[in-house]
Amino acid sequence: MDSYGFLLDVALILISTKLFGLITKRIEMPQVVGALLAGIILGPGMLGILHETEFMNQIAEIGVIVLMFSAGLETDMEELKKTGGSSFVIAVIGVLVPLAFGYVLTSFYNTSPNAFLENMFIGIILTATSVSITVETLKEMGKLNTASGNAILGAALIDDILGIIGLTVITGMADTSVNLMAVLLKIVLFFVFSGVVGFFARKLVKYWFDRHDNTLRRFSVLSFAFCLIFAYVAEHFFGVADITGAFIAGLIISNTSKCTYVASRIETLSYMLISPVFFASIGLKVVLPELSTQILIFSILLCVAALLSKIIGCGLGARCCGFTNVQSVRIGVGMISRGEVALIVASKGIALGLMQEQFFGPVIIMVVFTTVITPVLLKFVFKERANDPDIAAVHSELLEHYEEVEAYEAASQAMLDQHIRMKENEATQES
């Protein structure tokens, strides 16, 4: 391969993930499914045009960190505290049930000596909720600002935090030479450390922006650097996964007043280069011939477990909090989809030796399945009915916060479009 051959690889990844993403979008499937398919089809599993390289893996690693950082940026802790009780209960039961399902199911298939941790790990993968698909669907249907819609949004955010804690504990235990108490102590220390850093970071940023006003670009770059350092520190000094560090770094920055700007810059960095490489590299790791009959059956069972465990877990949680039966089912269905977080956790697991390669294919299939099935089921359970309990629109600051970054992006585009139209008019008048 020539020294510049990797340029072509990057270009191929950008084009194929975008094209497949558009195709899946056109047939009303989520774009992430297309991006995954692009990697699988171009990769060694099928056409063999693209292969994993050190460079791609490292870009993908940055991609993962940026995705988790964004997830943290979008989580508004203050608002979460207000949403409070019911979302928390839904999230907790909605995490424990999939964890149990994943553990039990994998136990039947895993004969490895390290089985306990590995099975727990599959359980952890099942806990992650990817709320974006649900949000998109509900928005389209005009059902996002219902009581059920809000409960889903709140619970999914808490879900992420619980999932991160689970991941943190289990990756901490991966190094079997240290005992459990030491691991837990380190994790507690990490969260204390994060709290202290967060406290001072907030003060420092406030002090900085009170004195200087025009430093937003600088702030974006330094926030990104802060995220990378936090990811490094988490893994290096506390034995906590780097993605946990990135997520916490996002939470810390989301506490500052300029978080929307940072989020929009990080998003550009993400979609222009690094997250397509991440999704493609996930696809590249899937080698189809490995899907033996046994693994195929496991894949199907994993999909069923993923589907049922969230409906049962979150539905139960919602029912406990006084939601009606109809609402509980809606909430459960809204939490089914697993997206990038499940993929991120899975690829982390392979890197750490906590997951066997043979389970990677089934996990991808599960992610694709839950992502595709969620909108379909949502449309079904959210059908209007007599005495619909979700008839009234709910005001929610959580929802506002979620839509802010998107609104900013849309407003910039509109402004630019107008600017271009003005220019074109000028040009027409001149000629």
Added chain:
Amino acid sequence: MDSYGFLLDVALILISTKLFGLITKRIEMPQVVGALLAGIILGPGMLGILHETEFMNQIAEIGVIVLMFSAGLETDMEELKKTGGSSFVIAVIGVLVPLAFGYVLTSFYNTSPNAFLENMFIGIILTATSVSITVETLKEMGKLNTASGNAILGAALIDDILGIIGLTVITGMADTSVNLMAVLLKIVLFFVFSGVVGFFARKLVKYWFDRHDNTLRRFSVLSFAFCLIFAYVAEHFFGVADITGAFIAGLIISNTSKCTYVASRIETLSYMLISPVFFASIGLKVVLPELSTQILIFSILLCVAALLSKIIGCGLGARCCGFTNVQSVRIGVGMISRGEVALIVASKGIALGLMQEQFFGPVIIMVVFTTVITPVLLKFVFKERANDPDIAAVHSELLEHYEEVEAYEAASQAMLDQHIRMKENEATQES
């Protein structure tokens, strides 16, 4: 090094290039000087904290390509044709004189068997003008929209194109197994190919945007992929340097109506990650102990040659076109600074074996020197005087185009600031 150690490297690069950039900016020196210094100080030449890695080199390569792509995006061919005559004469003489100076000076020092090409290559490095420093300085002084200011802007853009052609020819000749005619034929074919692609690309983009409106983000990603492919194709099929391909790709996209949006997205990608890595990696390549007395003297002479050759060459060109003596000196001085393009060309030369490592230090010193001296000299020669020939403000569409991307960025920031202020007010009222 741990598998995640590179995260810390990237963070260090982002922080150090930003901090040094701010320090040099504060003492009224260009930020690029700070970014270079960051690499030199943290690199093996001094502190030894950062080292070149494969990953960094590949990110830097993408950084180079993006920088050249941006340069192409900012070049409006239509406007250049209108500016026409005088800028062209200034650029041509302003390229030939430094080329000659560089060739002759290096001849005294270079005893390599491949000396002709190597000496010509140093000449090519001296041709590149980095107009951004001059533009910033003139803008501050309110002198950008003078006749001299405009001539500088036009000539610097043509300069880039001439420099690219020179680079294309010389890198084509690097492979001594093929003869000159074959090289020239391939280069001509490349430009014909670019023209054809450009023609169809413009039609295709117009067709696309007439049918779909809300596809700007997609267009940015695909434009970036197009740039990478064009860079690859240039090098792989035509033996032309990849940076030439990237520049031409930028020219092609700049012909489309949505170029401003693409430029602003590419700029974000650039400053958030890849151009800091590029500047740092240039600094990392500089190993100070290699600067023997002889090389030190060469460095000083190279600085003098860089300074005088542009003043003489561009000044002469301006004088031929009917500018006054004062204006000609102003134009000459405005073209002195060499910035990222010189660095890009130099690092390309080392990669291709067209430049010896020992000349790399002097080139960096020359770039830093010309970048630092230009604002100082500009302030001196642009001092108001009786009967100032540059008294009248000139209207220029070239200037407008140059400021457009910047204005877009500034407008987005202002909008966001307002949005944040509104939110803060709301928060204050609530509490």
